[in-house]
Amino acid sequence: MQARLSLVDSSIKSMHQTLFYEAIHRDRHSRYFYLWTLVSTRKFPYWLPRPKVHSLKIYLFPLKMEIIEEESMSPDQLAVNQRFLEACRALDIEQIQKLVRDEGADAWFQEPETGKGPLHLVVEGAHVAEAEEKDAAVEKADECLSWLMGNGAVWNQMDREYRTPACRAREYGLAKLYANCIDAGVRAELLLAHLNRKQQTSAGARNEAYLNSKLTWTEPTDGAKTLLDDENNGVMMSWEKDIMKRSAEVLVPTPGEGSVLNIGFGLGIVDTYLQERRPKRHVIVEAHPDVIAEMKAQGWDKKPGVEIVEGRWQDVAGQLAEQEVFDSVYYDAFGEYYEDLREFFDEAVGLLSPDGILSFFHGLGADNQTFYDVYTKLVMLELYDFGLDTEWEELYIDMPDEEWEGTKRRYWALETASSVSHSIFKFVHQLSKDSALTKLLLAKPTPSEA
Ligand SMILES: C[S@@+](CC[C@H](N)C(=O)[O-])C[C@H]1O[C@@H](n2cnc3c(N)ncnc32)[C@H](O)[C@@H]1O
Structure with missing residues (x-):
């Protein structure tokens, strides 16, 4: 085992999560979906009938995981996270930054019912803007996306309908936002490829x-x-x-x-x-x-x-x-x-x-x-x-x-x-x-x- 990816809080959490989502995407066989569902419990205690199991250590190459602790999100944290998602939909960059930096909002948090994360909501915020405000809303959304993706939000997070923020941007015809997400994906893939090479994964x-x-x-x-x-x-x-x-x-x-x-x-x-x-x-x-x-x-x-x-x-x-x-x-x-x-x-x-x-x-x-x-x-x-x-x-x-x-x-x-x-x-x-x-x-x- 050469790489250890942990979803336990750390300053490089977002990178780990991104990498993990990458790993899921890379192989679409069921065992990864299974893994994905389990990992989702980290963010979503509500998704599974086993709500307490949500803190995991994940190992890639070879893929292995173990449950290291059980915890659930406190009501205070939940409230901060919900305010954070509201700020995302309102495209309020100052509030978003304040909530993440000063109040500890989790940039990977997803709405329990819909699975929408901060990036989905930012894209949605631009989508619902009135026609005359659309251009300004897209600019704001673009700024929010860039900041969020640099601060822990997961570029390829999936909602309950298995759509990433980029998928939604594409559906809504928001080309600039789509391109921003794709660029984040390319950066994440480059990083992952670099790590894979460092670990000398055996291609054969x-x-x-x-x-x-x-x-x-x-x-x-x-x-x-x-x-x-x-x-x-x-x-x-x-x-x-x-x-x-x-x-x-x-x-x-x-x-x-x-x-x-x-x-x-x-x-x-x-x-x-x-x-x-x-x-x-x-x-x-x-x-x-x-x-x-x-x-x-x-x-x-x-x-x-x-x-x-x-x-x-x-x-x-x-x-x-x-x-x-x-x-x-x-x-x-x-x-x-x-x-x-x-x-x-x-x-x-x-x-x-x-x-x-x-x-x-x-x-x-x-x-x-x-x-x-x-x-x-x-x-x-x-x-x-x-x-x-x-x-x-x-x-x-x-x-x-x-x-x-x-x-x-x-x-x-x-x-x-x-x-x-x-x-x-x-x-x-x-x-x-x-x-x-x-x-x-x-x-x-x-x-x-x-
Ligand atoms: C998708 S098919 C190729 C289809 C081909 N382009 C055609 O027009 O029919 C892939 C082929 O690559 C072979 N293959 C898989 N891994 C290989 C490897 N490492 N070296 C050489 N051939 C390999 C498979 O056995 C299979 O015959």
Whole structure:
């Protein structure tokens, strides 16, 4: 155990809470939701039938927790917290600061009935302002959000309807407030990623369970194929075919030329489109024994220009980089996390030619638009560190509901379910003034403290 995250009062409580929410968001499996519910009791003695259990120590990497004490909020503290939430909805920054600094209001407090926290209420305060006062209200709300997020409020706190403040800002069309929350998310993620790296979390260990699972191929509808793991998680589905097609066009822009490296065969969709473009060299790295057997059964080991490299990319990338660099690299592994992807970026720069193109299937946080937007920005910033500039393409996808039948959960659940960001990263020779990254880097930073 290397990191200890405690929700017990401390000056860095807000950071811990933010990190914890991040941890929940990262893995949407039920055990984290369970954990989340328990943690909610810290803030919300009313939420569970076990109201006294609400002070927890939380350990990440590996995730573990223990209950260290039992306490309940005093009526005085409750009253201060309720006044604090009222001040938030009234967008009264002076009162907010006074209540947190001088009277000990808890910046993470949530309304018992609705689960709305201070940031939700600030967003709501701007939303309900009369039309003629809207602009001024948004400015005030923006100031309140910045101060609160710098002083303990949790950027991705969820209300009872599982909406974060950013989700609400987006629903109400409050773009400035949405952007402020997203920036806070990016900062929190950067911090978390930094801590993860410090703890040297083993990226390799994480997808071990998947690689040992038994896979099945199904046909949910006529002509559609799905690859499932032994828990019925969709490893790959046919609805992604248009993304794969476009990716292949980007990766092999001139048919008959170039070399391409693809990580993760899955259903072989991207590889089939890549083959249609006849690259001179086409290397596929695949780690799952069932998938490798299927590839061979389909004759992929005999296709022109194709080389199958059996093993985890973590184990074979170094060796590949020592041979010949690639004109393009694609990444779409399964059972991996953001840290693995970032680790892959590190490898990818060594695998790419100086004009090389890197692309990956961007499904990070794809069950919630807010988290998706946070990851989109985060990836751009991280890749800039590796000398890569970013282009996003938005694709409109036909995603029939029937295709999800038999899968454990939808890993794609954005409101615009048919629109998917497709990523293209190119080495930065000179950053164009129109690039998405230039705009991001030049964007006015959001103050985190008043
Ligand atoms: C989402 S599928 C890829 C789908 C593919 N893009 C397509 O068009 O069908 C992910 C694939 O990555 C493989 N994979 C998972 N972890 C891997 C790793 N560490 N190294 C190499 N392959 C891995 C899985 O076995 C699976 O076949």
